[in-house]
Amino acid sequence: MKPAGSSAPVALRVTRGQIIARGLTHRCPNCGAHSLFRENAWFRLNSDCRNCGFAFERGGDEGFFLGSMSLNYGVTLMGFLLPVALLAFFGVVSGRVAVGLAVGGAVIFPMLFYRSSRSWWLMNYYFFLPHHLPANGGTGRAGGDANT
Numbered sequence: 001m002k003p004a005g006s007s008a009p010v011a012l013r014v015t016r017g018q019i020i021a022r023g024l025t026h027r028c029p030n031c032g033a034h035s036l037f038r039e040n041a042w043f044r045l046n047s048d049c050r051n052c053g054f055a056f057e058r059g060g061d062e063g064f065f066l067g068s069m070s071l072n073y074g075v076t077l078m079g080f081l082l083p084v085a086l087l088a089f090f091g092v093v094s095g096r097v098a099v100g101l102a103v104g105g106a107v108i109f110p111m112l113f114y115r116s117s118r119s120w121w122l123m124n125y126y127f128f129l130p131h132h133l134p135a136n137g138g139t140g141r142a143g144g145d146a147n148t
């Protein structure tokens with residue numbers, strides 16, 4: 001906690017490197033526990049961390065995870081559909097095979113990438129605003145300090 005009126009930067013207890021490592025492995029950005037998703041439910045995010053109580057769901061901010069859907073869409077497009085289109089364009093696969101891959105992949109790839117897109121979106125937010133994490137003295141939300 002920095003004193004009032006001080007402009008000196010505060011050392012982060014959770015570093016940006018830790019935030020990236022936790023985001024890539026679907027862990028809580030605040031404490032690093034494996035509690036982001038419910039067990040045996042691929043598409044269910046826990047509302048909060050079972051270890052530290054950090055709230056993953058944002059009740060007053062319904063649009064927050066729209067970013068993760070955009071991320072999922074973008075990765076599907078650039079990481080799957082574009083390569084399939086290029087394979088068809090250069091004659092590596094036939095047009096029929098490309099259409100089959102594209103239609104099947106457009107459904108399956110976003111489902112497989114769902115967890116990563118949610119976790120990576122949280123990682124993205126706290127990478128740029130690490131002082132919002134409760135472990136770093138924040139409230140976990142935008143508007144909790146003078147910077148946002």
Ligand SMILES: [Zn+2]
Nearest residue numbers: 028031049052
């Ligand atoms: Zn936690």
